[in-house]
Amino acid sequence: MRSIRFGYGISKPRAIDIDSNDLRKSNEILREMPELQTCIGCGSCTASCTAGNLTQFNFRRVHTLVRRGEYMGAYEEMNKCMLCGKCRLVCPRGINTRGLAMLIKRKLGDF
């Protein structure tokens, strides 16, 4: 391959392409925490989020994207979480959200 400077790159598609996404990590996460599937996306976690009050962090969005196999940036986003545990107190489905935050970081991080 020659290196030609085109001045632009190929934009990544915006669509969530389940076919080409690698769902291995996502499946691992769901296996360790099956209750995550019970999320009904009410947004209570995001609304009560201490970190979300100060920055763009959206817990519901991050874990939903991770479940779809969209890991890009999820680890970095997840690191904005302060683990304060408010979300766990409000989740109507009783999901172990703090455990989930740690699980996502563990699965997608470098350790």
Added chain:
Amino acid sequence: MTFFAPFTLPFIIGAAVMAAVLVAKYTLWTIHLPAEDKRLIRRNMFSAKSLAAVWEVVRESLLHVRIWRVNPMLGYMHSSLALGWFLLIAIGWIETVAYLGWGWVPLQGHVFFKYFMPVNGIAEHKAGFEFAMDLMLTVVLSGVALAWIKRMRSRLMGMRRTTRHVAFDRIALSALWFVFPLRYVAESITCAIYGGGSFLTGTTGKLLGEHLDSATLDALSEPAWWLYSIALGVFFVAMPFSRYMHIFTEIPLIFLRRYKLAPSVEEKSYDNFEVEACSRCGICIDPCQLQADLGIDDVQSVYFLRDRRYNMLKLATANNCLMCGRCQTQCPVGINLNTLRLNSRAKLRNIPNEGRYGYLAGLDRSTGEGRTGYFAGCMTTLTPRTLAAMNAIFEAAGDDVWRADSDGGVCCGRPLMLSGETAAARKMIDYNTGLFRRHGITRLVTSCPICLKVFREQYDLDGIEVLHHSEYICRMIESGRLHVDRSDELYTYHDPCELGRGCDIYDEPRRAIEAVGRLAEPEHNRRNSLCCGASLANTVIDDKQQRRIAQRMAAELEATGAGTIVTACPLCHKSIERVADCGTMDLAEVVAKNILRDKR
């Protein structure tokens, strides 16, 4: 006399291996101590602290006073084994000296004295020594018998559960169980042949002599001593790798602790002394609510320390703990179980990421002005009745308050700390410290015990007095700045783990409640109070499990007959409110409800 017989070899080898391993371990651990710890040792070594340590060694390593307090039956078992064995050795040594003078006698000479000198000439002391030795052997054998019973039927010993062990433990345990019965048999046979012995070995020896001819006895004697020696040898080799390492390790630990060494949020060499001082007695299993309420029985401190010691600790085990501290209050060795677990989590999880929490820079959402700062805590925003009550109390007390997080603050860092993300927690700590300093407060009140604990332990807040709101309220009432009306209402109080065991605050909340009503104590209270189950320290158990723990604990509170359950932690509040049929209130609400306004 050479004091040598081939059967002593297993003992000699075993003792040598044990001594070598012990010396190697302690030396390495000491060398690797951080400089600060070494400085502490040097400073305190030649002080009264060493004497105090000696006394504690006697009390704890020999007498096991703390275990006696928790469970007398277990106490007897431990001290009969420890003190009994110690005295067997000590008296045996004196006996040797008494007979042979101060000349050098090899180790096996002391231990197998009976074999080498079954008959000797100094008759005047003989009966006394024989009696003392038999008495001690009886004591030890009774301890061994109890140990057997404990293994078979732990409930008879007042324990619901006993510990499951690793292979080294089983080897050492089996050897230990046989050491004293074998000694008893060997000495009895020798007595049968040569006479002597007292009420135990002497009597048994006589019986044997009556029933067996001397040829049989001669044939049995040597194998019996062999077996005794082998049992000792096996035990000694296994010991440094088994839980019996605690026998010796407790001694340096007591000294180091007296020298003010303590584990911290980072693992360090000192932790080895604490980890290996665990005798795996299993006393920590019963108080654990994960065990009692949920039947989880492989994560308790004893298993945690075991796994950590053998390098097989899994994150799931380290994480599955409420860190309520109930086990720590009962640990006979006084191991800092919570801190060790915390630094294990830190080791397994902590990843210093410099890029994290960049968004904190320049943030300040505080409101109001005053010398008193109020940090409600994240969770408290979900208990607005507490917030409203605190507002009323501050107003009634006439305090101007600067509110650190009325519009959503930054977490105190304790939750991250509990999850082992120490470096990340440090960022919150630095941020909040800066915030408090910038606003020049002299007093910081928080409604969340979780925050309180980290403020007191990890924040550098010199010049700022950190108070939990229960302390603040109590002080305001007692200093006459807050006037309250006392009613006949009956309350019961739940000690939050982080407030009670965590920060040693038991009396202030009670005094505050008693200023406005009557107080009924639940079955478990103060240092023994139950955890609400919602602890931030545990990220493993699920919602249903949390609920079950809360139900058990709330049932106890409701059993007091009180109309209202009072607590002083938003997290406890939420988890009790969820399951209790009677009302749940924060301490602040109870007091605010009874403020007398006109008296001001």
Added chain:
Amino acid sequence: MKRASWQEYQKDIADDKYYYARSCIRQNFFPGSERAFLDILRGDLGRDVMDDPIHTSCTGIGYHSDVVPLETIMTVVARQFALMGEAGYENFISSCITSFGIYTEILSTWEEFPETEERTREYLYKATGRELVKPRSLAHTSDIVFHFRDEIARKAKRKLVNVYTGRPLRVVEHIGCHYAKIFPKSGIGGSEFPYVLAGMIESWGGEVVDYPERRHCCGFGFRNYLVQANRGYSIANSQKKLESMSPYKPDFIVGNCPGCSMFLDRWQYAIAEMEGTTYGADGQGIPVLTYEEMAGLVLGYDPWELGMQMHQVDVEPLLDKMGVEYDPAAKYLGRDGRYIGKPERAAVNNGCQRAIYDIKL
């Protein structure tokens, strides 16, 4: 996949006497195709086509890029129609899909808003002194080829068949968005199942490939391409199509839009250079043909006469498959027989490492 629904969207196509409007892009990138169209219609089919040297660009690209106002383009279009009238024709055919879309849109606008037509007449007269004559029929040149597809098939020298295996060639057809997505009735088969190219392919013995992204835009998108920084979006759309069609192992792509044909061809080069990915057999790109080139090959034209040396993706493997005789040495000879030079070797023609052609469906 055979569908009958295309018959619901039919339109009247004139049989003879066409006024031909050329395409700006094609004159630059596929000049042989427009030539071939005239040759086929005049020579093979004996029809009358007026190729007027004084007509201009329709200014559609400028219009879609917001640099040409509506009034301006209407006047320009009115002039084209006026020229047709002056030449004595009434069947307007356009070589460009963008232009075709523009003509359709403007005729429809005049229909719906007569005042705009009136104003345009006025502007046209003031500017040029010409009179607007609205065409009786408007068609794209692919419609014309479609119209004569059976006649061409009868005169065919060869079919769209692999001469080695005897199987029909697998052809991806790509219809320009402005052909029928704006006014579905303006295209044969409508916007969902356009039949214009598929009809030719089927008539000439090939097999149409139906793949998931068949209806997706090639990514040209005017502004998306014209601003360099936005080209990543443009190329991503082509890539999406290529990734989607590749597992079907198409032998070639045929397009009826100047932009699409160019981009599907040229982006294969760019993708191969950027990521090392190609989409055809043996690590090569997939050849992209215009419908005139396809018709020309069927009718036995020389590929170099058709201008197929102008393609980025080499067409030789396809020519071999079709059994077309050609002189490899003549590829880069100019019309005067002199060597005109040859492009540098490109990854898309050298055989790439990462080919997704062999993915199993």
Added chain:
Amino acid sequence: MKRRVVIVGGGAAGMATALGLESRGVEPVIVERDTEMGGKVRNWHKLFPTFTPASEILDPLRRSIAERNIECRTGVAVETVASDGVTLAGGERMAADAVVMATGFTLFDARRKQEYGYGIYDNVVTSADLEQMMNSGRVRLADGSMPRRIAILHCVGSRDEKVCQSHCSKVCCITGVKQAIELKKMFPEADVFNFYMDIRMFGPGYEELYREAQQSYNIHFVRGRISEASPMINGRIQIKAEDTLTGRPLKMSIDMLVLMVGMRANDDNGLLAASASLDVAPNGFMQSRDPFTGAVRSPREGIFYAGAVTAPKSLADTLAEAALAADAVVDYLNRTQR
């Protein structure tokens, strides 16, 4: 001799069952804990989805009970049930040939979700409070002014593990829509926002009413659950939620917050069930024999259910079930007579 059936509970279900039994020659006796007959519907203003005044349903029921001289024991609670009668508080025994439990439900206590500020801030009301305010003819803010912006929060005490109420209360979605329209009619200038997790419009005319609320009344629907409400300096309430469809947190100040409180199982279910060895479902409601043909039968012969005692139900479903219960009782009595 006429056979006698004790009906526990004098709400809509109990009264309708009594009328059904009476018309078939059975002698019903209603025992009502409250001093007045009518149950929860008494406090309701208008009914979804038709805006029929609740009194239009309740008054004819009560009138018929009086006209037909059906015995009603009010102001007395039932302590135990059995297939041959009930024991009242105080120990009185009432013998019967069959017993129908029509004890209905308990309204969720919104104070248990203190993050919504019910009982803490002015102008946080429950759906039941709002009905009573409408009954009294005056819906105003605490300071007497008219609300300019109102938020209605669905699923308070329903589908929420955190208050141990995991079931869907079924009627709150449509009630939320109904009350939104009523509020909008009262305060045409006000903006009404419904915050929901899911909108479940299962009944006839419900979806249509939902559509009407959106189209004709311009009621805003935000998909997200409010996480907390806090007071503002000007006396309004600030609420926080995530607008999940845009994926962004949402904050707004409102004048009034209406909490759609759910239906809990009746608090007495546990004791009554224990007295007759009946089953209680995991959500606390009484367990029917089966959900298809045995919906009004308990697992024990001679004890029947009608209405919301077995699950959250709308008034329409309750009345239909009362007729079914009367049928089942008569059928049982005929069988046991033989």
